Amino acid sequence: MRYTIVANARAGTVLEAGSDTFAARLKAAFAAQGCEARLHLVPPREIDDALSRAIDDHQAVPVLAGGDGTVNGALPVLIRAGRPVGILPMGTVNVLGRDLGLTGTLEQQAVALCGGEAVEMDIGRVGDRLFHSLSGMGFFSLMAREREQARRRFPFSRATAFGVAAMRSILLTRPVLLDITVGGDHRYVEADAVLVTVNCFEGADWRRPRLDGGVFEVHVLNAGGLYSRAKAALSVVSGRWRQSHNLTSFTGEAVTLMRRDKHRGHITFDGEVERRAGPLGYGLLPGALSVIAARARPVAAG
Structure with a gap:
């Protein structure tokens, strides 16, 4: 299984670890599960474009890595995917990540995501x-x-x-x-x-x-x-x-x-x-x- 991961370069987990260390650790975590992870570390303003490209590649599972705010900003793109998408929670509170059972270390999250299953979730809105x-x-x-x-x-x-x-x-x-x-x-x-x-x-x-x-x-x-x-x-x-x-x-x-x-x-x-x-x-x-x-x-x- 191949995963295309778009990560917020300003996410707390990335800043604390350093981008090179984070990238190496993430790829190793997915490889340990027999999965290939292709990582794109991008600034917040480029997340939508990078995620859209990942969704267009139907040979890989698109994954968004970031906190609740990052996921919030990308919701219009995620909803348009029309197929299951992955979330790697990397913020401070990670409300959605906890609901999805994606907790613990990066390695534990990779285990959960690679062995996970798709669920449907409701989205709230105020106007658009x-x-x-x-x-x-x-x-x-x-x-x-x-x-x-x-x-x-x-x-x-x-x-x-x-x-x-x-x-x-x-x-x-x-x-x-x-x-x-x-x-x-x-x-x-x-x-x-x-x-x-x-x-x-x-x-x-x-x-x-x-x-x-x-x-x-x-x-x-x-x-x-x-x-x-x-x-x-x-x-x-x-x-x-x-x-x-x-x-x-x-x-x-x-x-x-x-x-x-x-x-x-x-x-x-x-x-x-x-x-x-x-x-x-x-x-x-x-x-x-x-x-x-x-x-x-x-x-x-x-």
């Missing part, structure tokens, strides 16, 4: 803006902005950048006033954060049991200042966030968010931030993307 996992405002959009700044200050330590960004976001978040409509349910809220997820997340590590469930889940962190945000963060780490009194969640096939002040606000899509005026109408593209996931391990007989 696509996202694969998460969209949020309030704390979440501030966190994305702070993380980008911290990455420039600490380019070779993703953990440090993430920690600095999280601390600053907890301290600096200000509540937003929103009208939220999910199906026939309308709510007026003052919230420290609102997060819209494509399908439902579970557990301490926020993984989705299904990528094709056909629903959005909306999470509202009630405005309560620093204490509320700190408690919510602790509940996420402990895995008890579903029981948190500071967090309200509800599901629906369509979502509309409207800022009461009607100003343009920062919105994050898979960690990428932009300013948008409301109302924001969220819709689903069911099963729009076919992507390779790790095969589930068989349960041993008792």
Whole structure:
């Protein structure tokens, strides 16, 4: 099996290892599985063109290597592929990578990808803006902005950048006033954060049991200042966030968010931030993307 891998040259994994070391390690990891990997390390602005060429080569499996933001930016190209594509998660959070079972070292990810299977996944959209996992405002959009700044200050330590960004976001978040409509349910809220997820997340590590469930889940962190945000963060780490009194969640096939002040606000899509005026109408593209996931391990007989 041959894989054509288009990698973001600015991805955290590439920067930490160095491009030559990364390329040698990746090719060796795939060769160990009896697979050939052809690597194209390109700057972010060239990813779409390189990925399109990889998709046009039907003799190889196209793979995109990068973080959640890199995958987000390439979604229009990935969806047009019309066949299974691979993801190698190389960012800080790697929400989609965890959902696909592509975790651990580069070698472990190569094992999972070479032995993986195609799954269908839903894609969210706001107008023509696509996202694969998460969209949020309030704390979440501030966190994305702070993380980008911290990455420039600490380019070779993703953990440090993430920690600095999280601390600053907890301290600096200000509540937003929103009208939220999910199906026939309308709510007026003052919230420290609102997060819209494509399908439902579970557990301490926020993984989705299904990528094709056909629903959005909306999470509202009630405005309560620093204490509320700190408690919510602790509940996420402990895995008890579903029981948190500071967090309200509800599901629906369509979502509309409207800022009461009607100003343009920062919105994050898979960690990428932009300013948008409301109302924001969220819709689903069911099963729009076919992507390779790790095969589930068989349960041993008792």
